Amino acid sequence: MHSKTLLALTSSALALPGVVAVSSAHADTPPAVSVLSYRASSYKEDDLDASALLAGSAERYDIKVHQLRYSAPVGEKYSFSLDSSYESMSGASPWYTVESVNGDAKVAMSGATIYEKRRDITASGRRYFDSGNLGISLTISDENDYRSNSMAVDGSFTLANNSTTISGGASYSDDELSPTDALLFNRIPSATKANSSAFVSVTQILNQFSILQSGISTARASGFLSDPYKLVDRRPEERNQFTWTTSWRRYFRAQTSALHANYRYYDDDFGVSSHTLDLSLHKTFRRSITLVPSLRYYQQDAANFFTPASDFLQASDFNSADFRLSSYGALSAGLKLNARVGKYTFVLSGERYKADASLGGSGASSPGIIDFTRLSAGIDFTF
Amino acid sequence: MNSVVRLVATLTLLTGLAACEAVPAYQRGDLARTEMAFDPDPLESRLNQHIYFSKEASTGGNGVAAGGCGCN
Numbered sequence: 001m002h003s004k005t006l007l008a009l010t011s012s013a014l015a016l017p018g019v020v021a022v023s024s025a026h027a028d029t030p031p032a033v034s035v036l037s038y039r040a041s042s043y044k045e046d047d048l049d050a051s052a053l054l055a056g057s058a059e060r061y062d063i064k065v066h067q068l069r070y071s072a073p074v075g076e077k078y079s080f081s082l083d084s085s086y087e088s089m090s091g092a093s094p095w096y097t098v099e100s101v102n103g104d105a106k107v108a109m110s111g112a113t114i115y116e117k118r119r120d121i122t123a124s125g126r127r128y129f130d131s132g133n134l135g136i137s138l139t140i141s142d143e144n145d146y147r148s149n150s151m152a153v154d155g156s157f158t159l160a161n162n163s164t165t166i167s168g169g170a171s172y173s174d175d176e177l178s179p180t181d182a183l184l185f186n187r188i189p190s191a192t193k194a195n196s197s198a199f200v201s202v203t204q205i206l207n208q209f210s211i212l213q214s215g216i217s218t219a220r221a222s223g224f225l226s227d228p229y230k231l232v233d234r235r236p237e238e239r240n241q242f243t244w245t246t247s248w249r250r251y252f253r254a255q256t257s258a259l260h261a262n263y264r265y266y267d268d269d270f271g272v273s274s275h276t277l278d279l280s281l282h283k284t285f286r287r288s289i290t291l292v293p294s295l296r297y298y299q300q301d302a303a304n305f306f307t308p309a310s311d312f313l314q315a316s317d318f319n320s321a322d323f324r325l326s327s328y329g330a331l332s333a334g335l336k337l338n339a340r341v342g343k344y345t346f347v348l349s350g351e352r353y354k355a356d357a358s359l360g361g362s363g364a365s366s367p368g369i370i371d372f373t374r375l376s377a378g379i380d381f382t383f
Numbered sequence: 384m385n386s387v388v389r390l391v392a393t394l395t396l397l398t399g400l401a402a403c404e405a406v407p408a409y410q411r412g413d414l415a416r417t418e419m420a421f422d423p424d425p426l427e428s429r430l431n432q433h434i435y436f437s438k439e440a441s442t443g444g445n446g447v448a449a450g451g452c453g454c455n
Contacts, residue, residue, distance in 0.1 A: 023409075034417070037426055039426045039427070039430070043434060044414065065388055065430060067426045067429070067430060069425065069426050083425075083426075085429075085430075094428065116453075118452060118453070118454075120452075141451070141452050143452070143453050145453055146391065146451075146452060146453030148451040148452060150451070154446060161405070162408075163405060163406065163441075167446075169446060173451050175451045177453065193451070195451055197441075197443065198445060205406050205411075205414065207406060208406045208410040208413060208414065209414070211419070211420060212412055215444070216389075217443050217444060217447075219442075219443050226405075241442070241443055242389065243441075243443040243444035243446075244389070244391075245444035245445075247421055249414075249419045249420075249421065250415065251413040251414070251418075251419055253413060256417040258416065260418045264441070264444040265388050266441040266442075266443065266444065267388070272440040272441065274439070274440065274441040282418035282423070284418060290418060298439060299442075300439065300440050300441060303440065316387055324438060324439060324440050325440055326450060330439075336427075347422075347424070347427075351429065351431075353438075355438075367453065370438055372434075376427065376430070378426065
């Protein structure tokens with residue numbers, strides 16, 4: 001058993017740094033084992049504050065998610081993975097926002113509880129070469145009022161120094177919307193939008209205990225980008241986005257701990273820019289139990305067409321009172337426990353996310369920002 | 384501000400190409416540990432990206448983008 005573990009570790013080490021994508025890693029050889037994983041998650045958004053409620057239900061979404069993943073080597077040069085998820089949600093969401101007589105914004109929520117389901121499936125394949133790999137994936141996401149078909153390709157190449165990997169990739173998705181009750185609420189009956197993106201990243205081994213990855217990406221969304229379920233919402237039909245992400249991993253042998261630090265800068269031509277910083281410490285006990293406390297900080301500016309109250313007069317070409325385009329910040333804390341027993345790994349994790357307008361960047365804020373709590377449990381079977 | 388960040392990002396990528404300390408394969412055991420992976424739990428990171436995408440204006444920066452959904 002010990003020699004098998006050592007062999008797997010050694011082969012992984014020899015394959016480093018074959019890393020692709022900003023957050024995922026692929027060595028230049030297929031994974032040594034097959035893994036079947038399942039996760040059940042529940043996340044509940046806190047009720048809207050009573051002082052901010054104008055009408056409708058204050059109860060926001062309660063969401064259940066089931067995820068299944070299978071990944072396996074195929075021969076000596078290929079690997080395959082299949083990801084699927086099933087999501088069901090119920091609750092109310094913001095419909096429009098008005099300014100009260102004392103100047104405070106108040107939110108009218110959708111009157112009735114909304115029930116929605118979403119299913120998605122992703123199939124991925126990867127070919128491994130002596131100094132790199134090339135992958136392709138296809139995804140279908142289906143809801144009763146939304147369907148998305150997407151495709152992505154990515155690859156990586158390890159330089160001759162065997163310490164640097166260059167990665168890149170591109171994706172395209174073709175989405176169709178068909179909002180429910182379109183006639184009743186004067187919503188657009190159907191619409192389309194498309195998303196394309198590309199990224200490039202560099203991964204560098206810094207020394208025997210640390211590795212750094214930095215990448216930039218651009219994305220363009222075009223088509224109907226407004227929210228059809230808002231009473232008033234009109235956004236540009238094109239959105240160009242840019243991100244810069246840097247990730248650092250440092251292993252502390254004496255503490256049997258790995259420190260993860262990730263930073264992302266984001267901006268787009270809606271006028272939104274944001275900073276995201278997350279830190280986590282992966283502390284291993286007795287080689288089989290891992291405890292992962294984590295912290296995440298997020299801050300965004302408001303979009304330049306965000307209005308604190310819905311613009312019923314349509315005074316400007318573009319306007320939205322969607323809280324997601326407002327100025328706000330959020331802090332979240334998480335804790336995760338992994339316990340390995342033979343071929344099984346049991347996983348328990350939770351996260352508390354707290355949004356606060358006072359942590360935001362420039363621009364106006366919204367009373368509709370969300371706090372939520374997530375709990376997950378699952379199991380990995382390795383064979 | 385945006386152009387400054389883009390410049391810093393580009394410079395970081397280029398400096399990443401500069402030679403760092405050469406680490407022989409037999410000293411890469413700690414780097415190869417599961418807990419040192421950039422994405423040690425694909426299912427959890429997939430779910431988190433989906434949740435943040437549905438609640439925040441920012442997206443991307445996680446390699447190739449996944450498909451869209453009606454959540455945002």
